[in-house]
Amino acid sequence: MAATRVVVDIPGERQYDVRIGEDILKDLGAKLAPVLEVQPPSRILVISDSNVAPLYLETCKQGLATLGCPVSDITVPAGEEAKCVEVIGEVWSAMAALGLARDSVVVALGGGVVGDLAGFAGATYMRGVRVVQVPTTLLSMVDSSVGGKTGINLDAGKNLVGTFLQPSYVCASTDVLATLDEREWACGCAEIAKSALIDSDDFFFWLVENAPLLAERQPDVVREAIARSVVFKAGVVAQDKTESRGVRECLNYGHTLGHAIETLAGYGTYSHGAAVAEGMRFAARLGQTLAGTPLELVEAQDALLDQLGLSVLDWKAPAEDILNAMKRDKKARQGAVRFVLPADVGAWELVSVDDDTILEHLRLYFGE
Incomplete structure (x- = not known):
């Protein structure tokens, strides 16, 4: 071929x-x-x-x-x-x-x-x-x-x-x-899932339908998933190549908490994709409060990540430590932590979230 x-x-x-x-x-x-x-x-x-x-x-x-x-x-x-x-x-x-x-x-x-x-x-x-x-x-x-x-x-x-x-x-x-072992394969699947949810109904529902085949590494599905992800990212970068116009920041969906997990757990403890998937779960739930994210989307994303081998991480840390790690991340601005939140499939908002709201949701999410 x-x-x-x-x-x-x-x-x-x-x-x-x-x-x-x-x-x-x-x-x-x-x-x-x-x-x-x-x-x-x-x-x-x-x-x-x-x-x-x-x-x-x-x-x-x-x-x-x-x-x-x-x-x-x-x-x-x-x-x-x-x-x-x-x-x-x-x-x-x-x-x-x-x-x-x-x-x-x-x-x-x-x-x-x-x-x-x-x-x-x-x-x-x-x-x-x-x-x-x-x-x-x-x-x-x-x-x-x-x-x-x-x-x-x-x-x-x-x-x-x-x-x-x-x-x-x-x-x-x-x-x-x-x-690639299963850990690294699932790691890549997390970024595909991120791209699909941020991109469009077409990509997201194609991925939902083909998630089992992607997890099984069916060649045609793998190639299609890579091509769709590259087309999506290339389109975003073409609008905002240096992340200075706010458009490219959509690619950070799941990364705000994800990078904090990687930093606090120690680089390599969890794959980047596993940490991002956890960040996507958290961001969707935060989005329910701040961006009107539908419960159906939260549940559909959870099910998709599960199908792709990205289960909920057995990890937690004090909410204050997670918040401090987020504040040190390069995506923060003037000390404010910003999240990409999904309003729906293909629709997202970049939201600066105050510390008290973040701490409340972190404690709720991690069961403190």
Whole structure:
């Protein structure tokens, strides 16, 4: 079956392709050649992690070899902990030691952590070199590889240091998803569910109907889910590429509580998707009070998340600690915590919520 092609066209940026299909990693160089022909690279650097590199690094490098320039690689530790100041410093030093120039290309081969880290390295080294995203998890295919967000974490919170750099190309080779465990698969499903609920009735009810097949990894459904998610995100980013107009903030649905859970529980304790799913459950209930979210939508979302393997987390923390973590998040403004709340499927509101209301709902939700 031919690969699916989604074009991301953002005002003020060069448009780029997201290619979705099986066994397309080996053709990466051939597909990149016309993208890079205006300024052929003097060197390509593949950044991967210790989990992904043994599986796909050689295939990726062989595919890139057709471009006729040296291909080097760096492997960073696997896991969210790699998105830190120490590791990015080591990556910058390695890039300099390899002699990367402004015409070089960085290829991010891995999940969201590698995509964010390598993207940030490419965006900042010599004030910016071209970046190609090769996502290897469902989460990174449907979310982080598209849209240009890059960044690293600080002890104070997730993704507090970063910038925007749109990739030159995205290669989503779905055959690599076969190596994902159930935790990582469900993690990606959470972002698909988020996109579907925020996007439209068409996407949401398609997902409700096909949730069992997506959970079972039926190939056609997987490809369709990825394509729908990419089209949704590309449309949002085209309206608000740097999250400065309020439109792109819809992509943070579920993330306000989700990021707080990740910070307080410790990065990696729960997958990003599991934390976001918990945040979606909470936001929908908060929305009942503040945005008129119908009870039927709360129940339909709960049922969908359950079907996708995203059950309620066995986790809690003092409401005051959760609120403080939320206030440190980059989405807060002037000390106020803001939530994306669903008024209905395809309709959302960005609401600043006062501390007392948040504490009340956190205590109710977590049973304090």
